[in-house]
Amino acid sequence: MRIIVIVVLIAIVTALFTALVFLYRDRGHGNRVVIALAVRVGLSMALIAFLVFSYWMGWIVPGQL
Numbered sequence: 001m002r003i004i005v006i007v008v009l010i011a012i013v014t015a016l017f018t019a020l021v022f023l024y025r026d027r028g029h030g031n032r033v034v035i036a037l038a039v040r041v042g043l044s045m046a047l048i049a050f051l052v053f054s055y056w057m058g059w060i061v062p063g064q065l
Helices: 002-026 032-057
Strands: none
Touching (some): 002 032
């Protein structure tokens, strides 16, 4: 469970830095920044949905390490 969350968090940060690189390279021409940020938002929403679903199924418990 922790591995999945950590991998998705790393993917979110990677998408954020990818958008930053595209922002400097494209200089406002093109839509790669928008796509990278949309991927980041999608990953964040998927992570939240996964955590809520895991809590609902009883796979995770608040306060448990």
